Amino acid sequence: MIEIKNLSAEIDGNEILKGLSLSIGDGEVHAIMGPNGAGKSTLSYVLSGRDGYEVTGGTAELDGENILEMEPDERAAAGVFLAFQYPVEIPGVQMTTFLKTAINSVRKARGEAELDALGFLKLMKKTCKELGISEDMMKRAVNVGFSGGEKKRNEVLQMAMLEPKFAVLDETDSGLDIDALKIVADGVNALRAKNRSFLVITHYQRLLDYIKPDYVHVLAGGKIVKSGGPELALELEEKGYAEFSKNEAA
Amino acid sequence: MSAVIKLSNRYRPETSALALAGWEAFIADTTAPSWVQALRKRSGEKVRMMGLPTPKLERFKYTNIPAYLKMNSLAFSRVDMTIGGHKDYASDLLMSFDQDFVQEMLEVAPAGEGKYGDLMLWDFANSLIANGVVIDVPQNTMMDMPINIGYEGEGGHAYAPRQIIRVGNKAQVTIIEHHTGGGAYWHNGVTQIHIAKGAKVIHYRLQESSHESLHTQNTHVEIEQGGTYETFTLTLGAKTSRNQIHVDLLGSNAEVFVNGINLLKNKQLGDATITVEHKAPHCVSKQNYRNVVAGQAVGVFQGKVHVHQIAQKTDGYQFAKSLLLSPLATMNTKPELEIYADDVKCSHGTTSGQMDADALFYMRARGISQSDSERLLIEAFIAEVIEEISNDDMKERVALCVNDWLSKQVVA
Ligand SMILES: Nc1ncnc2c1ncn2[C@@H]1O[C@H](COP(=O)(O)OP(=O)(O)O)[C@@H](O)[C@H]1O
């Protein structure tokens, strides 16, 4: 399980997260919703260890281990996965090379045997098939020339192959039409498991029709300002975030 | 014949080369063939008058040769050289069958008339003429195996090996040079290549000279109608190196490809200075370079495409990308296009930057270590130029050299 306590973080001296607390049990799916600029992506980067995001207070523990002190690759090995809001294009690095290096780095760090070329190909083909990703895409450079939908499906593909304990999905629905959204959501749902927790970040309720959360939280002004069940998402859809934006200004 | 150089009254020759132990004695050596003695003497006079190129010359702004000579005391000697592979048409310089041709070639002034720096190194090399290799391939000869030339530098020495390569109509040859060595030495090589109609020369250079050495290479290529010169240099070695290539496209439909990868670290300096002269219509020239500069190293790329008025329908391309791995690494790039014909297609581009931080984070977020991520990005950065190496064995060999360099370089 993941336990975030009183987390504060800043970028360039500006405090963005201001004492955020959140606890996600094994197998649970939590959604975080909030207005643009609330700090949702910041939370995802702080949890995954991006440079430039300075933690000024609090802790984030995955199964009792403080992940904030780890390097980004150590966090990935420990089981943290971030599906990026804007997946990065890496010209010249082929998808298969990238995936194989990632999987074997993680397996090695977890004390598991590395996959040989054949074992890797099998896993890749199987996962591609499940997610409706063409194998041709795997011959291309990482995210280069991928459509918006392909990029997001590629994030889910990586998640499936890296088998995280805790996955953060940052606006995985943005830029997707309804068909692409369904494929991505199906992919995520297929990965739901007893020992895996999800934090689904979204601005719109729409995604939550397809990925049904156990809990919904509202992030505004760098804190969780309200928590509830799935019905909270519907409420937000109706009323918008105006109420919370006012809080922030106050 | 050497161009006449007018000296200003204030000109002070840089004469550190004269301090090379044995230089005077070598020029005065009476056991060499008389024409060799005469050439050394004539060239020696010019060296005394002109000295060596200094950073005061525009073309040597970044690459200081005298500074190296002041810090290292060197004695002149013949170079330790081996010729392997397909040897039918290769011979030692002074034992070549066609001595008239050799003598004539030795005194053809380098192109780029009036370029003092080039003449200085050329004359210096001629004053020390001793050994080298002549490759003389008759027309219509297709050589299926490469000619391998190995140079082994030895600390405390300076030498000026000469390569003269003549390839007849429709003949084809692949030449692989490999430079290694230990200690501080100066390898000042001069290579002249003449490619006749429809002929092709593929020329690879793996420069893994000692990291204490000075490596200067002056290559002059002439290509006739429909001929092709394809060259690739991997620069890993030397403390200071300059790979200077001058290509004259003399006949229509000739093609030249000048590629290179420079991997520099510590306090190395690596200079690639390339000039392509389009002197005939319908020719193609492509330059494609990658520089990876680590530590406090300095990279230099000076590329010039000169399209003469007659050279209509020229297709000229020049590209140099540089990746700086440390804040103290430097890259100096000077691309130049000089176009006097109106119907041409020319493009050039140089970029210089650091490793993409977003890409690095993306990879690390997938569990790939910092050093592996950097490695993948550097490999991706140079991949295109490796891909353009047409000989598969060489492609593999270069990839291995690069791997080896990366495994020593990228230590997180
Ligand atoms: N690199 C940055 N430098 C300075 N401020 C930033 C940077 N990135 C984001 N911010 C600011 O942090 C706040 C939260 O941004 P973000 O986490 O992206 O919000 P959300 O994902 O909720 O839309 C915003 O006010 C934004 O302007």
Ligand SMILES: [Mg+2]
């Ligand atoms: Mg965001």
